[in-house]
Amino acid sequence: MKQLDTIGTKQKKINKICVIGLGYIGLPTASMLANHGYSVVGVDIDKKRVEAIKNEELIIDEQGLMTLVKGAINSGNLKVKVEPEEADAFIICVPTPLKKEGGAPKCDLTYVLSAVENIKPHLKDGNLVLIESTIPPKTTEMIYNLIDKDIYMAYCPERVLPGKILKELVENDRIIGGINEESAELAKEIYESFVDGNIYLTNSTTAEMVKLMENTYRDVNIALANEFAKVCNEMDVNVWDAINLANKHPRVNILNPGPGVGGHCISIDPWFIVEKSKNADLIKRARELNDNMPKYVCNLIVEEFKKLNIDNPKVSIFGVTYKGNVDDTRESPAKKVIECLLSNNFEVSIYDPHAKIFEYPLNKLEDCISNSDCIIVLTDHDEFKNFEKDDISEISKLMRNKIVIDTRNVLNHNIWKESGFEVKLLGDGTTWSV
Structure with a gap:
């Protein structure tokens, strides 16, 4: 030195x-x-x-x-x-x-x-x-x-x-x-x-490790929630209800599942530890599980549509930013979901009120849902949470089939059901058959 x-x-x-x-x-x-x-x-x-x-x-x-x-x-x-x-x-x-x-x-x-x-x-x-x-x-x-x-x-x-x-x-x-x-x-x-x-001083390698540990902690815990969602689909259990009840325990705080992990931190940083260590088995497995969630979600959708016998299905993606209420699409799991759907011959349209730049064309709401068979919610924007009955009624009029798949548990499901939609929730084994 x-x-x-x-x-x-x-x-x-x-x-x-x-x-x-x-x-x-x-x-x-x-x-x-x-x-x-x-x-x-x-x-x-x-x-x-x-x-x-x-x-x-x-x-x-x-x-x-x-x-x-x-x-x-x-x-x-x-x-x-x-x-x-x-x-x-x-x-x-x-x-x-x-x-x-x-x-x-x-x-x-x-x-x-x-x-x-x-x-x-x-x-x-x-x-x-x-x-x-x-x-x-x-x-x-x-x-x-x-x-x-x-x-x-x-x-x-x-x-x-x-x-x-x-x-x-x-x-x-x-x-x-x-x-x-x-x-x-x-x-x-x-x-x-x-x-x-507070400002804490340490050596450079410790500081580097601290940053990676913070995001790896989140990634591993999200992976656990995502694995719970997959298990609950098998067991005819609603994972969201189960997580809510499990978190009543004073020393338990399970995070929410979703269609994958995005952003420029949590979805990337754990790999930097795997790169440098031979002992990062759990970290690697969690990262792989989260990386594979978009494909898992896509496969659920593909299998569901096989039962419906819909010719040339069109799906409307709601939200492609990696998290709610931001414009950041970096490493968004939505991209992988869309790629998988396209490879299975789905027509895909996209609506996101926050995203400005994305790999695929972004549409206005009306164009996105026009003649669509299904809405797939991939991001928890407030705009989606706040849909009212009149909004949903107008959406319903433009769609060919009335199915909505909520991967973030963000919608008011009762209002959508009252408007004639079949609602499916990621991790709800009572609405998905796998």
Whole structure:
């Protein structure tokens, strides 16, 4: 490990920060820092995104973000560019997708390593490099050893929820892992400027592991709920009723099942542990189970339609974002469900009041349900929860057959039944025959 003893205390002061990556995490972080007095340069290789931000046009649907960005730009503290420049600190907030090349998926560090190469010419001794991107254990140390300068380096994972990013940026506790104590303390200086939550300092590998453990915990527990749903389908039991009753126990908190797990965290991060460890058997099995839920849901639908003898069936997908009330479709299980249905010769139409970008065409509600045989609810948007009897009556008039399949237990089933729909619920063995 490189020695930093010769670096003076005055050089540690952070005044200017360069944030690499202006997506769901980088843009809010850069704007937050600028609004708290730092001189910030936000950098993204996507020229269209940079121009959109300059013109105060955002493609991220996040409450309050536009106001925060406008304030940062108008203050003169935030500038956005396509190339980095010299600064006291560099924060890397770029994607770390999965790399699927046979065998278990692995972390693709391409964007992180590219960001490091891009800032290298601008790095000076005494600078701080911070990584917020989710990465496998020991990656921070590996990158630190690639940089041939006497710098400080730390890892501080983002821990926010889409739809509540600005609130959680401020209120959530933060974990900062330094490659040494001085690096962690210097990074703390930045985050304590806007974080109201507690800030905990540790080493970089522990911080990397903490981030992965948080999302793996959720993934494993969702896998348990999904397996319960499959078992209950076999046993003529409503899994939702069973979970509700089981959770009456003071030490039990079973999560809800669904058509799969999406988003850029829970559906990806556990694989980073599997990649680095020979002892992650349970984690791997849970990830595989959740990855296979879209196919399981699709197969239930296919088998159901075989009984109905409907020629050229059309189904209407309600919701393709990975969770309710957000516009984020990354790793959404809806994509796999749709692909499976198409491969089984279903005509598929899609309606989502929040999604802006998706791999398949998005339709208006009327076009989506016109001459459809079945509605399949894959996302728990409030708009679906709040359908009233008059809304459902109008939907009914446009459909060829009146079937609705609720994979999220989000609909008011009684109202749909009163409107003449046959309602089927994922994990309800009393409505599915398997």
